Each structure stands twice: as C-alpha cells, then as structure tokens.
C-alpha cells in the first residue's frame with residue numbers, strides 16, 4: 001500500500017487539475033529515489049563490484065579460493081570438503097566448509113559456510129546478542145520437497161588432475177566438474193557446459209575478522225602516502241565494514257563484513273529471466289551501463305517502494321532469487337537461497353567460434369554476479385532442458401502454487417476505502433443492478449477502530465455480520481486487511497498480549513522494537529517465532545475477531561515490513577528476531593512468515609468451529625520463494641498511467657515463470673485517476689491477470705465499473721464476463737500450476753522454447769495449456785495490435801473465428817471494445833457461458849466445449865473441477881477429464897484423468913450428475929461436414945437403452961476470412977462421465 005506525505009498529495013491534486021484541463025497528461029509522480037540505496041550506497045554491493053572490477057581488469061588476478069583435495073569425500077550423493085580462502089600477504093587460510101548435494105530430481109545444491117562462524121568462534125561488537133552463525137534457516141521456510149538425495153550420483157574416476165567429477169541426474173546425463181584451484185564448478189548436460197561457477201573469479205566470502213582500531217594518525221598518513229604495490233593489494237576498503245549510515249539511520253553491524261558473492265555464467269545463453277520482482281522487461285537487461293542498459297544491479301530487498309518507477313532494476317516488495325537462462329531448445333536455472341539483501345549484476349559477452357566468420361557462429365554468454373550481504377552461499381542448479389523442467393524442479397523444491405478457492409480467481413472489487421457497511425452493501429447492489437459479476441469486496445485499513453487490527457470502527461462498520469450476510473446471499477466474500485504492525489496503545493488487547501507474551505521483533509539491544517506505521521507508534525509481530533504464529537492463529541477465531549464469518553478472508557499488506565521511519569522504509573538491519581537472528585539475515589523472508597501465520601490462522605478458525613476448513617485465501621504484498629504455497633500476490637502501488645498498465649504484463653509473466661503464478665496488478669492503477677479509456681483497457685488486461693482486482697487510492701475518484709458510463713461500463717462488463725466464462729479454463733490452469741508448477745499465463749519462450757525470435761516477447765502470452773493467446777492493448781488510442789504467431793499452426797480470433805496462420809506477425813483489429821485474443825489450433829477449451837452474479841452461483845452450470853481444429857486435424861484439452869472451496873479434492877472429490885478430438889475418425893471423446901477414486905469421489909460425482917455439456921462448438925470444422933445434420937452420441941453407462949442417440953448438428957461454412965464452424969446444441973452428456981460424439 002501507499003503511504004503519502006503532504007507534498008505528494010499536493011502533487012496529485014495539482015496534476016488532477018491539470019489532467020482535467022488536458023486529458024493527454026497522465027500523473028507523472030515518481031519514486032523518491034533518495035530513499036533507497038544504489039549499489040554504491042550499499043557497502044557490500046560496492047565492495048563486491050569493486051572486487052569484480054579488480055578481478056576482471058588485472059591479468060594476473062588469481063582467485064584466492066582452492067578446494068583442498070585431501071578433504072574431499074563423496075558418499076551417497078553428497079560431496080563434502082573444505083575450500084580454503086587465502087589471505088593475501090599472509091600464509092593464513094580461512095576454512096570454508098563445502099557441501100554439494102545431488103538430488104534424485106536432478107537438482108544439485110552447492111553450499112559454502114564459514115567454519116569459524118559455524119562454530120560460533122567469533123566476537124560480536126557493541127555487546128550484541130545476535131547469533132554468530134551465518135543464517136542457515138532460509139531452507140526451513142523456502143524448501144518443502146525435492147531433496148531426496150540421489151543414490152545414482154557417482155564419482156567419475158576419469159577426472160583430470162586437479163578436478164573432481166560427479167555424474168548425476170536422469171540417466172546420469174548431468175555432470176559437475178569441480179576444479180580445485182582456483183575453486184570453481186562447471187555443470188554439464190550430455191557433455192556440454194551449461195553453467196559455470198566462479199569462472200570469472202568473482203567468488204568472495206567475507207570472513208569474520210576482529211576490528212583493529214588503527215591509530216588515527218597512521219590512517220591519515222596511509223591515505224596520503226604512496227603505498228607499495230603489495231600493500232595496495234592488501235588494502236581493502238574498510239569504510240563500510242563496521243557500521244553504515246543511510247538516510248539518518250546507522251546500522252551497527254555487530255558481525256562486521258560478511259557478504260557472500262559468486263559469479264555464475266551461462267555460456268551460449270543470450271537470455272536470462274526471473275529474479276522477480278522488478279518493473280523491467282521479462283528478459284533481464286545488462287546492468288553495467290551502456291545504451292538502454294541499467295547502471296545498477298537488480299536488487300532484491302523487499303521494500304515499500306512508494307510510486308515505483310518503470311523499467312528499473314530497483315527493488316520492489318518481494319524477492320524470488322531464481323533465474324533461468326534460455327537458448328534455442330535449452331533452458332537451465334539457478335536458485336540462490338539467501339534471504340539477505342541481494343544484488344545481481346548481469347553482463348553479456350559475445351565470443352566468435354571462428355574469428356574470421358564475422359558474427360556467424362558467434363555465441364553470446366550471459367554472466368551474472370550474485371552478491372548477498374550475509375548468510376550462506378547456497379545455490380541450487382537446474383539443468384533442464386525445457387523451461388518446464390526447470391520451473392517444475394524449482395516448484396518441487398519450494399512448493400507448487402496453492403490450489404485457490406474458485407472465488408479468488410474471479411473478479412475482486414477493492415478500494416481504499418469503502419467507507420461504511422452500508423457503502424459496501426450499496427456497491428454490492430449496484431453490481432447486480434448493472435449485471436456485472438463480481439465475487440469479492442475488500443476493506444482497506446479504514447474499517448478498523450483507529451488502525452487497530454481485529455477491531456471494527458463502531459461508527460462506520462456497526463454491523464459487519466449483516467454486511468457479510470448480504471454478500472453471502474450471492475455467494476460473495478469479504479476480504480479485510482490485517483497488517484503486521486500493531487498499534488502501540490494501552491488497553492488494546494492485541495498489543496497487550498504481544499508485549500506480555502514477548503512475541504514482537506526486538507531492537508539491537510534486545511528491547512521491543514518501536515517504529516512508525518499507519519497507526520502511529522507500533523510494534524511488529526515476529527512470525528519467525530513459533531509461539532508468535534501460534535498466538536496469531538488464535539486471533540482469527542470467529543469468537544476473537546468478532547464480526548468475521550466464514551465468507552471473510554484476509555489481505556496481508558505492509559509485510560516487508562514497511563516502517564515509515566525505518567531505514568529505506570523498513571526494519572533496521574540490526575533488529576533481532578526469534579532465535580537471535582539479525583533482521584539483515586532474514587529480511588526477504590519476513591513477509592512470507594507473516595502470511596504463513598495468517599494462512600495457518602484461517603485454517604485453524606474453521607477447524608475449531610466445525611472441523612471442515614475451507615482453503616484459506618490470503619493476499620500478500622511481500623513474498624519470497626515459497627510464498628506461492630500460501631496465496632496470491634499483487635504488484636503493489638502502481639499508478640493509473642499507461643506505462644504501468646504496459647509494465648504489469650511482463651511483471652506478471654515474470655512471477656509465473658518464477659513459480660508464483662497467482663499474481664495480479666491493481667486494475668485501474670492505484671494512484672491517480674485513470675481516463676475511461678485507460679480504465680476500460682485495464683479491465684481487458686486484468687481479465688488475464690491470474691489475480692484480478694480493481695483497486696484505488698483513497699484520494700482518487702470512485703471508479704466502480706458501473707460508474708464509467710457507456711460505452712465504458714459495457715466494455716468493462718464484457719471483459720469481466722469473459723473472465724467468468726473462461727473460469728473453468730482458469731481453474732484447470734491453476735490446478736496444473738498446483739501440481740506441476742507450470743505458469744498460468746505463459747510467455748512465448750516457455751511455450752515455444754525452440755523459437756529464438758520469441759525469446760524477448762513479453763507483451764503477449766498464452767493462458768494455461770489451452771493455446772489461448774492474448775495481447776491486451778496497453779497504449780492509448782491504439783486500435784490494432786500486432787501479434788506474433790510463433791509456429792506453423794492455425795490461429796483463430798476468439799470472438800469471430802477470423803483465421804490466421806503462423807509463423808508470422810499479424811495485425812488484429814482492436815477497437816476499444818475488443819481484446820486481441822486468439823485460439824491456437826489443436827486445443828479444446830472449456831467454458832461456462834451463462835452470466836451469473838458470482839462464480840459461486842456457477843458451480844452447477846453446464847459447460848461449453850470449444851474444439852479448435854488445427855493443422856493436424858486433431859485437438860485436445862483438459863478440465864479440472866471440484867467444489868472450489870474445500871480440501872475434499874484431496875479425498876477424490878473432483879472431476880478431471882481429457883477431451884480429445886480425432887480428425888481421422890471425426891470423433892470427440894471424454895476420458896477420465898482422475899487418479900484412483902478416493903473416499904469422497906462418489907459423493908462428489910453424484911452432486912455433479914446434473915452438470916452436463918450444453919454445447920460443443922467446433923472451430924475450423926471440415927468443409928465435408930456441410931451436408932451433415934446430426935451427430936451420434938454414446939455415453940458410458942448411458943441411460944438410453946440403445947446406447948447411442950442422435951443430436952442435430954448445425955454447420956456454418958467459411959465466410960470471407962472467417963473459419964467454418966459447427967455447433968452441437970445440448971448433446972446431453974455429463975461432464976463427469978465418459979462419452980463419445982461422432983461427427
């Protein structure tokens with residue numbers, strides 16, 4: 001969310017005035033850059049960039065790390081040893097324990113620790129009580145599976161001198177070649193190098209050392225004296241080792257310098273993706289200057305970045321330190337498991353295979369340099385070869401996305417703030433009056449009594465239960481915000497308990513930390529503590545959080561945490577958490593622990609009540625690897641400006657390929673007032689966000705869809721209805737994400753990994769496995785859209801069946817009421833076409849199947865259905881079908897994909913017995929059907945005695961550029977049973 005000060009508010013109103021005068025101007029407010037560090041202002045980033053510059057510019061540079069061969073042991077898939085760091089100009093070595101684990105899944109993990117810190121054999125300054133070890137609990141939060149150690153991994157006795165080689169992975173096709181001196185690793189797939197560690201010698205583990213106070217005089221002389229060459233080498237820049245100031249705050253750094261850094265190269269790979277969350281293009285840019293390149297590294301340090309800027313490597317609210325590299329038909333990746341502030345430099349270099357070939361056969365290598373302030377050097381390596389192999393393996397480790405409740409993938413209506421319970425009920429009625437579906441209405445911070453969470457303002461929300469009853473009449477839900485800052489006010493039961501039970505984040509001296517947030521003076525619950533999470537759980541019980549009911553869910557905002565008077569608007573790094581870890585060690589995980597506690601709380605409140613919990617829904621702003629297991633995220637406080645609409649698409653695609661597909665951006669833009677055109681276009685794009693929520697700042701004009709006026713209201717309503725009609729496809733895509741980690745909206749490279757031309761495309765995408773290709777309009781006044789069709793396949797306009805054929809770029813008409821949206825041949829798309837007030841009311845609606853015939857003449861698609869709210873699907877209460885159309889025999893069949901039936905299968909199938917297919921539309925129907933008038937249908941266990949029945953077929957011939965199509969109305973087959981339709 002949103003904090004503002006007087007000046008930006010004035011800015012906004014001035015601009016609003018200006019906009020009224022001149023409709024072409026959009027609010028151009030921008031981030032307060034000076035509130036956030038550049039690499040140069042972040043001591044460890046600056047030190048490591050300088051280290052890199054030295055290493056790369058000095059020809060006689062020798063990386064000072066060596067694996068001591070006498071320490072190497074390999075046993076049952078795990079290699080251990082000691083890497084020695086040479087201290088320049090001494091004979092001393094720092095011992096760094098190395099562990100390389102080879103997993104059954106084909107993933108390798110390389111972990112480097114520091115022996116002295118591991119043993120706690122260091123001294124802290126300032127009498128700090130902080131833990132002495134490097135933070136080693138990130139895995140506890142991020143990793144949930146995929147760590148079975150490989151029995152098949154084996155030492156290759158053929159290793160050249162000075163190396164150790166391990167064969168591993170599926171069919172032993174992978175290999176890790178570990179070079180002893182300087183230490184480095186090459187990861188190979190089928191003999192070809194894919195990833196290199198420390199190839200450029202930038203690895204750096206800042207070991208513990210005692211602070212030596214030099215006499216002031218000597219220091220001064222040293223600065224001025226001409227130092228001998230050897231001394232110069234030894235002279236490291238210590239200015240940021242012991243404390244660091246920024247924006248009026250001082251970080252006491254009791255552990256001294258402790259950064260870890262490593263260069264990771266992807267030879268032959270031109271594109272890298274991931275490292276979410278940033279506003280730039282999906283294919284990450286270079287970061288060390290030059291035309292259209294960034295000058296700062298990509299930064300990962302979860303922050304409340306107010307009025308964030310476009311096309312920037314600046315940090316945002318969440319971090320996923322997972323990166324993929326893509327070249328033609330090959331994808332590999334790394335996951336940097338570290339929760340501290342992290343920066344990533346990216347550069348590319350071109351090498352020519354043959355110096356005389358002038359670019360032909362030249363190869364681009366992408367080099368990355370990862371730098372974290374503290375913690376272990378801990379990296380997972382994925383060798384692909386497909387994007388799904390890599391994303392799937394990452395998902396196996398960090399967990400797949402939650403299978404959300406169906407309502408949560410429908411449309412959400414939010415604003416800061418609906419002012420009273422009557423206001424909420426009025427908005428609810430107006431949606432109905434204008435026949436616009438919606439599922440959820442949201443309450444921002446103003447519903448509380450003085451920003452005290454778990455309370456209601458008695459003046460404005462006197463009857464929250466009555467309000468929820470009205471919503472429940474149409475199966476609608478309420479989401480209320482609960483943030484981690486707890487108002488520091490006597491007599492407020494939540495803060496009283498937080499203090500008396502000692503569950504808050506502490507300052508560096510071990511006393512309760514106090515900072516400033518929405519309520520003014522506040523304390524922060526420390527959800528790293530199991531006791532705190534347990535206490536948090538109790539707060540959501542229906543009898544504790546009075547006024548909430550079964551159809552209320554939670555929004556966790558400000559969980560980076562946002563601290564208005566903290567350094568970079570967040571917690572001081574020397575604050576202390578449960579287990580005496582410093583905040584710096586675990587900062588990027590903080591937000592996830594809070595959502596974890598809320599998720600568990602929502603589960604618990606139902607368990608206490610009736611033992612039948614529904615799936616929790618929690619929206620979060622801050623996140624880390626693993627947050628996908630807990631709920632949805634959104635991209636925070638964007639602006640009602642065209643560039644923000646445009647940027648939302650690569651941002652959401654980036655989340656999808658980062659294992660966190662349940663992502664959205666505020667529809668309409670948070671700050672400022674969108675023009676009606678922008679609002680309409682935003683809804684059209686939002687209909688394709690996995691998480692679709694309209695939201696607006698408190699200073700903006702009301703903009704519920706029905707207020708837009710015609711034609712805008714109808715255009716927006718159409719976009720929302722399109723979302724509702726495709727909910728069966730969306731839900732199936734969510735199911736796929738929850739079982740394989742596959743993205744829900746998919747960029748071109750993911751779908752067509754052999755198509756190099758499409759690797760940079762991030763303004764169009766496919767929905768699920770359905771071949772549905774969308775490219776929403778994101779520019780003002782644009783009436784046509786160029787769409788890139790990657791493959792030799794037929795594509796049809798979703799709405800009027802206009803035909804296109806790839807590979808090519810086509811221009812699709814896009815007047816304001818139209819979304820450029822195509823169907824790729826070869827797929828079958830499930831829909832529910834009856835307009836309803838909410839998705840809950842569609843539960844027993846019949847389905848329409850759209851068979852899209854492609855070049856092969858065949859088509860296929862799947863459908864997953866369950867009750868959309870409970871966990872009964874885990875006991876078999878679901879329907880999972882595959883529909884296939886065979887061109888050769890002109891038959892459409894439905895077959896079961898469900899695993900073995902469970903305890904609740906029959907009961908669910910019985911409930912769904914009346915749910916049938918009400919229509920089959922065949923797009924690109926063969927011309928030979930022109931004379932046909934009926935189709936023959938047989939259904940398994942069919943009731944008709946003959947076993948088959950005949951149903952009319954309507955055929956529409958090709959017209960101009962529009963494909964022929966046919967329709968079978970009411971084939972009468974059940975969605976949950978096996979059947980066959982012969983055309």
Ligand SMILES: *[C@@H]1O[C@H](CO)[C@@H](O)[C@H](O)[C@H]1NC(C)=O
Nearest residue numbers: 140141596597599600629630
């Ligand atoms: C929440 O965190 C705890 C502790 O790490 C873990 O045991 C639990 O499974 C997590 N809950 C969810 C829903 O991920």
